[in-house]
Amino acid sequence: GNLDVATCNGRYVYETKKDIHPIFPLDRLQSTGVLPGHVWLKQALDSRKFLHVTWLNIYRREFIASHRFHFEPGLRHQDIPWTTEVLLAAERVQYTSEQFYDYYIHSESVSHKPDNDDTLMRSARHYMKILEMLDAINQRYPDKVRDISACRWQIAKEGLGIIHTFDSMKDESKKHIIIKEFFDRGIWRLIWKNARTFRLRWRLGRRYLRIKRYRDAA
Known part of the structure; x- marks a missing residue:
């Protein structure tokens, strides 16, 4: 279908390579059919394991442009309001628990300084x-x-x-x-x-x- 947002799961991959695990626990968030965005947002937030991140999503360009969604330059943590508003506005979203993204965590990361x-x-x-x-x-x-x-x-x-x-x-x-x-x-x-x-x-x-x-x- 013509989704506004498609969301996948991913994996945390650590510098040591010893501990690799899903970003969203498989027992807390399962794959969905096509849902209104606010329904998925409620389901995701209620799991208490959801992360507001842009990098696990693919967005339909026309949807983003029609709502004029944008980021404020220099403001950190904007994934939180971005994800919240995008899902409240979206009419068709779908989540798959398939892990298509590896997030590498290492000691030189800016977020770990x-x-x-x-x-x-x-x-x-x-x-x-x-x-x-x-x-x-x-x-x-x-x-x-x-x-x-x-x-x-x-x-x-x-x-x-x-x-x-x-x-x-x-x-x-x-x-x-x-x-x-x-x-x-x-x-x-x-x-x-x-x-x-x-x-x-x-x-x-x-x-x-x-x-x-x-x-x-x-």
Whole structure:
């Protein structure tokens, strides 16, 4: 058929070559027929094993052009909002659990370089923007998102990751700057609003008291 998006599975291949395994566990995501994009998005996110990556997908060019989907230059982690919106907009998608892509993980990879406070601050800012983009996407597709609780869950989950980034920072003054920005931009409010489960709210609440003192510091 004329698919908007075709998605495959892949393999993680490590430098040692000893441990090769599927990117999507075979018992959690099985091959599908042709589905509306939002149906596949719900199924994929509900598995809790889905990754928002562009490189496991083939997109129909006319579909991308008609929606004017694009990436913002210089913004990392855009696979997350890109995949979310593409699937909410797509009418015909199909997933195969066949592994057609090898993702090589090695020690010289950019994503495996050790972080410092400056790279952690940059990462936090990128993720704040990603959460704002996800929230805007949810508002653009209210009828579809209403039945996909994971569209809200992923905002809270990624937000929790931002807070973990703060915990990794060593310079107290830089930590104060980025946490104040986190609250001033309304990111905490956005995360809390989208955390609908007791477990997520409990995890966020525990960390709130720890970061709040940085926001309140003179």
